[in-house]
Amino acid sequence: MKIWKTLFPVILSAFLLVSVSAAAQAPVALDLQPGGKNPTSPVMGDHLQFWSTITNTGGTPIEGLVAWISLVEIDPGNEQPVDLEDWSAHKAVTGASLKPGETLRTDWPMRLIKGGDYRVVVSVTDRGGRQVYTSPTIQFHVRQKPVLxxxxxxxxxxxxxxxxxxxxxxxxxxxxxxxxxx
Structure with a gap:
């Protein structure tokens, strides 16, 4: 009985570690990077570029891939998702297929419309999946441009x-x- 009291927590820990590792290994890896020519202190009217890399890390092809960029304003008291209609003409990549190990690199151009603090993220799912995967976020500040x-x-x-x-x-x-x- 004493052996079970000692052995049970070890077995349970090993089981949980394997479960967490299996759950943590997503079939898709996403990365998001700012473009190299982005201004360090952007102003309204400037253009920014972001690059996402989507990699199939699973063992089966991903069919009907859908990737999209999201922008959220994080100014205190004005936290809200931003409609990208004026900000970006490139809103989604659809219908792409990725074989195991293949990578898709996509650029996301953005024109800065309004001053404030923002975070950008790329999300991806596939036609048959029920899971949405997201990239790390990038935060940036857009300075107001005097109109007059x-x-x-x-x-x-x-x-x-x-x-x-x-x-x-x-x-x-x-x-x-x-x-x-x-």
Missing amino acids: QAGRVLPVAAAIPLLFIGLMIFNNTRRRHGNGRL
């Missing part, structure tokens, strides 16, 4: 009143010279 710049507004703001004053002087001068001839 004094250097462009000031000349226009000063020129319009000067133009009106010039037209008024021109009309008054023309009227005086025109009235004197009659």
